[in-house]
Amino acid sequence: MHVEHCLNPECKRKFEVIEFGHDRPAQPEPRQLVCPYCGHTVYRKTRGAFIVHQLDRMMLRND
Numbered sequence: 001m002h003v004e005h006c007l008n009p010e011c012k013r014k015f016e017v018i019e020f021g022h023d024r025p026a027q028p029e030p031r032q033l034v035c036p037y038c039g040h041t042v043y044r045k046t047r048g049a050f051i052v053h054q055l056d057r058m059m060l061r062n063d
């Protein structure tokens, strides 16, 4: 698990990324990594897949 910033310049919010299944013996393939706030999508190679979680889900929304 690690924390990333959204690459959308109008979002830039932080979210948690969990990569799973990446230790299986498969060819790395591009998988979707979707920002949980704005839906901005990037593709990154992995043998598994990604799960993302909002980091500030316990806070009040101010939008």
Ligand SMILES: [Zn+2]
Residues within 6 Å of the ligand: 006, 007, 008, 011, 012, 013, 035, 036, 037, 038, 039, 040
């Ligand atoms: Zn975003």
